[in-house]
Amino acid sequence: MNYLPKSLAVGFVLATFAASSVLAAGTHPVTGEALADDQTFTYSLLDEFTSVDPQIVEDVSGSDIIRDLFEGLMNQDADGNLVPGVATGFTTNDAKNVYTFTLRDNAMWSDGNQVTAHDFVYAWQRLADPATASPYSWFAEIMALENVGAVMSGELGPEALGIRALDNHTLEVRLTASLPYFAAMTTHASTFPTPQWTIRTFGNDWTKPGNIVSNGAYVLTEHIPMERTIRERNSLYWNDEATILDKVVTLVINDENVDLTRYLAGETDKGTVPSGQYLRLKEEYPNQATSFPRLCNYYMTFNLSPSGPEAFKDVRVRHALAYAIDRSVITEKILQAGQINAFTFTPGATAGFDVPAVAFGQMSQDERNAKAQELMAEAGYGPDNPLSFEYLYNTSEGHKKIAIAAQQMWKETLGANATLANQEWKTFLKTRGGQGFELARGAWCGDYNEASTFLDLLSTPSGYNDGKFSNAEVDQLMLEARTMSDASANYTRVEEILANEMPVIPIYHYAGVFMLKTNVKGWPYNNVEQNWYSRNLYKVAQ
Amino acid sequence: MFNYIIKRIGIAIPTLLILIVVTFYLMHAAPGGPFTSERPLPAQVLANIEAKYGLDQPVWRQMINYSWGVVTEFDFGPSYKYHDRTVNEIIAQGFPITLKYGFWSFIVAIGVGIPLGAIAAIRKNTWIDYFAVGVSIGAQVLPNFVMAPLLIIVFTLWLGWLPGGGWHGGDWEYLVMPVIALSTSYMASIARITRSSMLEVLNANYIRTARAKGLPTKTIFFRHVFKPSLLPVISYLGPAFVGLITGSVVIDMIFSTGGMGYFFVNAAFNRDYAVMMGITILVGSLTILFSLIADLLYAWVDPKIRY
Numbered sequence: 112m113n114y115l116p117k118s119l120a121v122g123f124v125l126a127t128f129a130a131s132s133v134l135a136a137g138t139h140p141v142t143g144e145a146l147a148d149d150q151t152f153t154y155s156l157l158d159e160f161t162s163v164d165p166q167i168v169e170d171v172s173g174s175d176i177i178r179d180l181f182e183g184l185m186n187q188d189a190d191g192n193l194v195p196g197v198a199t200g201f202t203t204n205d206a207k208n209v210y211t212f213t214l215r216d217n218a219m220w221s222d223g224n225q226v227t228a229h230d231f232v233y234a235w236q237r238l239a240d241p242a243t244a245s246p247y248s249w250f251a252e253i254m255a256l257e258n259v260g261a262v263m264s265g266e267l268g269p270e271a272l273g274i275r276a277l278d279n280h281t282l283e284v285r286l287t288a289s290l291p292y293f294a295a296m297t298t299h300a301s302t303f304p305t306p307q308w309t310i311r312t313f314g315n316d317w318t319k320p321g322n323i324v325s326n327g328a329y330v331l332t333e334h335i336p337m338e339r340t341i342r343e344r345n346s347l348y349w350n351d352e353a354t355i356l357d358k359v360v361t362l363v364i365n366d367e368n369v370d371l372t373r374y375l376a377g378e379t380d381k382g383t384v385p386s387g388q389y390l391r392l393k394e395e396y397p398n399q400a401t402s403f404p405r406l407c408n409y410y411m412t413f414n415l416s417p418s419g420p421e422a423f424k425d426v427r428v429r430h431a432l433a434y435a436i437d438r439s440v441i442t443e444k445i446l447q448a449g450q451i452n453a454f455t456f457t458p459g460a461t462a463g464f465d466v467p468a469v470a471f472g473q474m475s476q477d478e479r480n481a482k483a484q485e486l487m488a489e490a491g492y493g494p495d496n497p498l499s500f501e502y503l504y505n506t507s508e509g510h511k512k513i514a515i516a517a518q519q520m521w522k523e524t525l526g527a528n529a530t531l532a533n534q535e536w537k538t539f540l541k542t543r544g545g546q547g548f549e550l551a552r553g554a555w556c557g558d559y560n561e562a563s564t565f566l567d568l569l570s571t572p573s574g575y576n577d578g579k580f581s582n583a584e585v586d587q588l589m590l591e592a593r594t595m596s597d598a599s600a601n602y603t604r605v606e607e608i609l610a611n612e613m614p615v616i617p618i619y620h621y622a623g624v625f626m627l628k629t630n631v632k633g634w635p636y637n638n639v640e641q642n643w644y645s646r647n648l649y650k651v652a653q
Numbered sequence: 654m655f656n657y658i659i660k661r662i663g664i665a666i667p668t669l670l671i672l673i674v675v676t677f678y679l680m681h682a683a684p685g686g687p688f689t690s691e692r693p694l695p696a697q698v699l700a701n702i703e704a705k706y707g708l709d710q711p712v713w714r715q716m717i718n719y720s721w722g723v724v725t726e727f728d729f730g731p732s733y734k735y736h737d738r739t740v741n742e743i744i745a746q747g748f749p750i751t752l753k754y755g756f757w758s759f760i761v762a763i764g765v766g767i768p769l770g771a772i773a774a775i776r777k778n779t780w781i782d783y784f785a786v787g788v789s790i791g792a793q794v795l796p797n798f799v800m801a802p803l804l805i806i807v808f809t810l811w812l813g814w815l816p817g818g819g820w821h822g823g824d825w826e827y828l829v830m831p832v833i834a835l836s837t838s839y840m841a842s843i844a845r846i847t848r849s850s851m852l853e854v855l856n857a858n859y860i861r862t863a864r865a866k867g868l869p870t871k872t873i874f875f876r877h878v879f880k881p882s883l884l885p886v887i888s889y890l891g892p893a894f895v896g897l898i899t900g901s902v903v904i905d906m907i908f909s910t911g912g913m914g915y916f917f918v919n920a921a922f923n924r925d926y927a928v929m930m931g932i933t934i935l936v937g938s939l940t941i942l943f944s945l946i947a948d949l950l951y952a953w954v955d956p957k958i959r960y
Contacts, residue, residue, distance in 0.1 A: 158919075162736040169690075241697075244705035246688060249695050263697050318737045336738065336746055337911035338820050364818060365906040365915065369802055373817040376810045537685030537924055544693055555691075574693050 228276035236269035389448035402449030407621035434483035453617035469610035580614030687733035730927035755898035770847025891947030
């Protein structure tokens with residue numbers, strides 16, 4: 112079965128068009144806008160990234176840089192659709208457990224070597240190899256590559272992994288499960304090819320400027336840890352002609368207020384919006400301050416394990432606590448940056464997910480409060496017998512504000528006494544992971560744009576299910592969803608169960624906020640995963 | 654004197670060892686580890702990583718392996734957070750930066766602080782004294798995490814004279830604001846210590862004698878007042894110098910200098926054990942070294958002190 116989605120074909124045509132059209136001096140080849148002479152894009156990072164090694168990186172800012180330096184089998188366009196990368200296309204069998212990718216023959220490494228299927232085989236084996244000890248090797252596991260478990264545990268050698276090069280330009284991947292969305296996973300940095308010969312020569316130092324060899328639109332030319340990196344366009348990139356930005360600079364600025372000051376002083380083209388300042392900035396700089404939905408949620412999780420409080424085992428209490436929170440106060444008065452009130456676990460921005468009309472989301476806050484009081488009374492709590500519990504969050508001013516607001520709402524509406532406790536991040540993770548809490552803060556950002564990245568969290572086998580919620584129907588629905596070509600009905604049903612059982616209290620869905628200079632164009636606002644590529648950005652003349 | 658130095662070095666070695674042991678155990682006693690994250694790693698992945706870094710061994714063995722690497726090969730190990738770099742590389746990059754802005758802050762702090770304190774003492778209870786005391790109290794109470802962003806707003810955003818951060822090899826325009834922000838509170842302390850100790854000396858009997866025998870004020874000041882009144886300043890300068898050259902997390906964070914202070918604090922939050930140990934050992938050694946130097950300077954300033 113030949114499987115080439117329409118969006119992919121369109122992307123390919125566009126890419127070819129962009130590559131073949133001669134760049135008119137100083138104008139954009141597609142839009143015709145006049146381009147700025149200086150095509151340098153400077154943006155800030157709040158912290159130093161962990162690595163630029165595709166198989167080692169574990170943070171978002173590192174992955175952003177890697178998407179410029181390296182190119183995987185598939186890329187995403189401005190809307191998050193799959194478009195060709197090193198692969199021009201792929202085919203899959205009916206069972207969707209064997210994928211064959213065809214690689215373009217003009218893809219080159221920055222040292223002039225050709226990018227071949229063997230480079231992907233090496234990279235994926237390296238990802239799973241216990242000797243690499245990659246913190247992201249679990250990604251190979253969720254890709255369901257054949258023998259991945261045995262390779263990771265060292266029982267089989269990396270060569271047993273379900274990936275092989277049929278020839279220099281044909282790559283075959285064998286999976287242990289049917290994954291209809293497998294190709295989308297190849298846009299993830301962990302799956303990008305790496306140059307074996309360079310890694311062999313330089314060992315751990317291979318990612319340093321001067322040593323590094325990469326196959327993306329840019330090469331790393333300078334890296335001063337904690338200060339800045341510079342990447343410059345790679346003339347050997349197969350689609351270099353379509354690249355407009357010549358140079359991309361990152362500056363590490365640890366303080367978000369200083370970050371904003373330096374943005375306003377013109378030192379960067381993209382800067383941070385410090386928390387609570389979005390509205391003011393939007394008013395002062397309407398064309399620069401931007402807010403858009405992101406694939407992240409903010410919730411509170413009940414400890415439903417045996418170590419959790421007896422009161423929370425009563426679904427009426429869980430409902431009452433969830434109903435009594437006025438989410439508008441949190442999003443509109445505290446956060447003020449376009450966050451969305453949440454009544455479901457999965458954000459509405461997730462692809463293929465229709466937000467189900469769960470009952471408590473349809474009520475007004477007064478109705479919710481009345482219902483909450485009713486439920487609380489039914490459960491046997493009242494002025495003589497108030498509910499008391501502890502809410503745990505990780506130390507942060509932002510979380511503290513939300514915790515105080517919630518505490519006040521529970522007190523006023525239900526007479527419940529919540530004590531607030533906070534712990535430093537890693538201590539908090541340890542406590543929450545060990546079920547040493549009653550009610551705890553949680554947040555999750557999707558690894559990929561599909562509802563299962565959220566809902567799997569609340570299935571029994573999930574390692575991230577810190578509240579230990581367990582529901583046989585949810586487990587069954589999530590299991591079925593893995594192999595369905597359209598699982599949206601299952602996800603809707605799971606959300607309905609969650610609204611009935613209320614193992615977690617959804618609070619809000621995140622908004623991405625940043626400042627971007629008006630002369631920078633091409634930012635993929637509609638890509639909810641925010642996978643952006645510098646080669647698609649450009650600066651117009653002003 | 655020589656025996657004294659040998660004796661101090663002899664004490665320094667067990668001190669450092671105790672520092673290593675205590676820090677190592679405290680670090681491992683903190684909940685979580687370098688690879689604890691919101692997405693808990695699958696057991697196999699964690700086991701592979703721990704095996705790679707030797708974290709699967711008992712803490713005492715890790716400590717011995719680590720110390721052995723430090724002593725025999727001067728190898729402080731790999732960073733668990735910044736996978737592309739070793740602790741040696743992190744220190745080699747961050748320490749010269751911290752050293753440079755710390756050194757200049759030290760020079761500014763004494764260059765301004767001592768004269769300010771001296772003038773205030775000599776012109777006691779005049780407007781000059783009140784002004785100097787006012788300046789030093791103001792500088793003391795304005796914390797650098799408030800002053801640093803203010804400097805950026807004034808000199809970068811409003812006036813556009815200086816870059817808002819970065820290091821660029823330590824060019825002067827990148828050095829000005831970090832040095833001002835870092836040196837002021839030290840400068841204020843030095844001024845206050847100098848003033849009070851100088852006032853004490855000025856009231857001493859031998860100064861009255863010197864005045865009585867008609868020595869010019871200048872001679873009295875430079876020959877009889879200045880040196881003895883520096884004693885308390887010197888005992889302050891030893892630890893202050895170490896504090897300045899081993900980094901300030903505020904300066905590194907706000908001015909993005911890439912110095913060691915931020916690495917140190919970050920390492921604690923990230924449980925980046927090797928980085929934390931490396932910097933602790935460095936800071937510990939420097940503290941021991943500079944308190945020794947301060948003690949030797951004491952003997953030079955005050956002939957009554959003999960070792």
